[in-house]
Amino acid sequence: MSVPLAAPPAVSADPGPLAQLRILASRVGAMCLIELQKLRRDQTELLTRAIQPALWLLIFGETFTRLRAIPTGSIPYLDYLAPGILAQSALFIAIFYGIQIIWERDAGVLAKLLVTPTPRAALVAGKAFAAGVRALVQALMVLILSAILGVGLTANPLRLLAMAVVVVLGSAFFCCLSIVIAGVVLSRERLMGIGQAITMPLFFGSNALYPVNLMPGWLKVLSHANPLSYQVDALRGLLIGTPANLGLDFGVLAGASAIAIGVASALLGRLAR
Template sequence: MSTETLYQTWYMTQRQLMAILRQPVFLVITLVQPVIWLFLFGSLFRKVVELPGFGAGSYLDYLVPGVVVMSAVSSNMWAGMGTLEEIERGTLNRFLTTPVSRTALMNANVVQQGCSTAVQSVLIVLLGKLGGADYPGGIGGLLLLLLASVLLGTIFGAGSNAVGMLVRQRESIIGINSFLLLPLTFLSSAFMAPGLMPSWMRHIADFNPVNWALVAGRSAMSADPDWGDVLSRGGALLALAVAAVWLSTRTFHSYQQSV
């Protein structure tokens, strides 16, 4: 990647971050939603830790990574809406007729989404701390949870961008998102210990990237991390994220076939 591409990535990222900061309503909603999850699920399921075999001491400890990961999915899967808006407004076409590198255009989306996911995750972790959650894995474990949620967000963000560019219909993105979010979350260990999940669900969860992020994050955050789990799930997330970004960059070509 040339220096010019790096510069361009930075300028395009800056543009997107400024746009987010200038839309306070959007900002507040993205930040408030995780708080609601944390509060609702925390109160609703408080007693599940008492089930034999759950394994965690406090449900909040268990819930924080769940909400971090769920929020990473739910905020990034709307990325395609922004792309769609830029297509409809003509902004994408304007950029495509300048010498800006296509890689920089797509990377800016990834970096911006990564930054947003990181900020959101940090806030959830801090809120959890305020509520009395305990993070025995320390700062290192939390950073790995953050990394896992950013990678997971990248997968869904890039996928959503690709759908936006290929299908170019808001309804499709809305449909796909509503269809996916809850099943993906509940087919993972986000809210329920894997040992208490029906075995068929547990098998599906093994193939669910949302669960990979949870397994890697929770393990890294525990007092005694299983580094094999962290590396295998983390590596799988990284590979999938790279593939998703590559795919979404490819969709530029098919987009240009159709303009």
């Protein structure tokens, strides 16, 4: 008499939390590797993108250091400015990352990515942290130029590592903000216009160029709601040793990045339609 075999246990189609984390990590790693390969193939882009921060440091920084028009206490203005320009260069790279998403949609790449088992959050996070890798390369160039100009930067490896984390988190947020805008406007031309319209207000509405206590009241409120201000505050504290609330800065940047990744993931399907 044959004994019926027990049916094999059903396998859930949904990956567990650990599997999702592995997928997320592999997707982020793949996107970062692609970004590094792009930089290796087109190294002239690094040089052209370094022109603007170099001009800010060489012209604006050197001039206002001599004028002493902006009070920064015992810190030379050039030292005060350098972390702000570092954050600015990362912002300018990340804020137009949505154009790449629209290009991938037009080329049919995005639709192919969305039908894979990879979670949408992993796709967005991969692109966000790939923007951070590109920003780190830019940040290295700004740091080298700052050191040549005599800025008193830290040599502590732990502080430099924390600086890299700050740059990546800030770039991830602004990259996802760009993807959110792309998911709303759905065209490269509109994204370029909005990106250009908000970039300078984000920059001038932060503490990148001047202390918050010099701002009018309404601008102080906007500065406290601006993630770039927390990024600059952390970079100053880590690189030149000014007083900084690093716990708050890291918390705001990490929370803003997580929220932005979630919103961008929700809009990814709309962008692909």
